[in-house]
Amino acid sequence: MNLEHARDIHPDIDVPLVQEAIHPERPLWTPRQLHRLTSEVAAELATPLLDMVRFTAEQRWWTRLALTMGVEVWLLSWAPGQGTEPHDHGGAAGAFTVSIGQLSEEYLHVGGPVRTTEGQVGDTVAFGPDRAHQLSNRSARPAASAHAYSPPLRPVREYRTLTDFAGV
Template sequence: MTALATQPLLDALRTHADDEELIARVRPPETGREFHLLRRDADVEVWLIAWAPGASTGFHDHGTATTAFTVLTGSLVEHNWLGGLQLADIGPGDARAHAPGHVHDVRNVGSLPALSLHAYAPRLDAMHHYHFRGDRISLIGAEPGRP
């Protein structure tokens, strides 16, 4: 994945990350995650996700979309499957970007809520879900992108 491929996504994240009013309006849920669509056009889709403590995505990919995300408040841990498990702590201002097909599980393992921004290009058309088996992952299902 090239910097050129992810630059529009990182730019979209920066645009919304500076919106303090947006951050102030969102109240994290008591359990799970809550999704807020911020932008959807022909090129990029941007979502704000509010995370309760203990919330997790489960292992998944984003279909054909290149992805980028950043944490606004709180912290998240990304479990990446790259032929083996790798962990990354992500705090406020940290950004991650991945090529299509990248499999990961993002979790709020802290005791406080978290807010994160996620950008997809092209728009999120599908997600594939996986079961982590310690030394491998296996596909368990697919779903279309969010409406």
């Protein structure tokens, strides 16, 4: 097997659409490319993702959907009231698309103010490495989202507050 083009796809979504969409030959993805990927995964695989997702009140749930040398794709669930700590993605670019419910995001770019946005089903956010954020489900209904990061396998860095983020 050629490791340069290696890919790992969750068996529940290992279909031609995903095999082609993750471009195993691409070494690094731009925020625009990640935006397109999470939008496509959330829209085209809505039924399989709905069958896969799990909601638990105790903690957020997640599963990796795909991994190549250039990108990783995740499905995350958010029960009402669940969220993340303020964090960045360790120098990776990223994107997420809301596939069920709605998510609130507080974010900032290096040197900028903290901003807030509300994402509904189908909304996608893409970002570069100069951004930190905090996601949460403030609604009374469950939410789920598809996420992608490039380069893959970078550890997140958590912060006490978003304003502690100084960039990479």
